[in-house]
Amino acid sequence: MKKIGLFYSFHTQKTAKVAEKIQKALGEKDVEALNVEEVDEKKFAGFDNLVLGVPTWFDGELPNYWDEFVPAIEEMDLKGKKVAIFGLGDQINYPENFCDGIGIMGKLMEQQGAELVGFVPADEYNFESSVSVRGDKFAGLALDQENQARKTNKRIEDWVAGLKKSFN
Template sequence: MSKIGLFYGPTEGNVEKVAKLVAEKIGADLIEVHNVRDIETDVVVQYSNIILGISTLGKHTWSSDNEGNDWDQFLPKMNGIDLKGKKVAIFGLGDHIAYADFFVDAMGELFEVVGKTGATVIGSVSDEGYEFNESRAFVDGKFVGLPIDEDFEEDMTEERVDNWLKIILPEMK
């Protein structure tokens, strides 16, 4: 397997915590971890297998009016890049209690952008075991990636990551 590029943002929070967990479980010899704040898209296109991690803090924080999020700066740079032939898996963090109407919406937004790059998105997840009202990341009866709620379901994160890795890693050969 070629090295996997894991790209996440923001730093110093739950997204970084989950990114480090994913990297640890995959193994340092198979993955390189990058914060989107510190790179350009030419780094992303170097990888055949890509994992993207993003958070949704609520509609008021992920809207285009907010320019403080690392992804708000990086996402526009992804428009027009060519990821044909590459596999992309996405994980997203959200709060299913306070933001049940926007649960992991940013993961859905990221999925839409990645879809325009020609990449193959892998790692969709059933909604079984999740409680939420609405989500832009819930498409055709599944989440477009791995939803994580570190605020209220931290005890489920490791098992959810393990199960997700069983889905994506065989496809990243």
């Protein structure tokens, strides 16, 4: 398996904890964790396989640190790259835009030529809408640490098993 770039904010609590679990599940020697708040375009584009930690803020927005990196991404050619996205959201308090960050980032990655991998069924969640849903699946791993934290470890385990096949 090619080296994987794992991008997330090191300054978040919940996303960082999930990222560490994902890194361990993928095999720490195969993954380079990078703080998205400090990364440059060359480093980002230097991986064939990327995992992005993209929580949803407020009413369906990207966190500031991702939003500030969007103009750089819009200039990149990501053809041939495989991208998996995980995100945290709250399906009870924000049911109308649960994990929208996954969908926003996923669309951007595809517009730049990347292939999204790591879709997961949306049937175990209870929310009104999400731009992350395509058909009956999320365009990445949706996690709700507020209301379904007990399901997180199993969801990560299942998701990573699929990523290992996709990232060959």
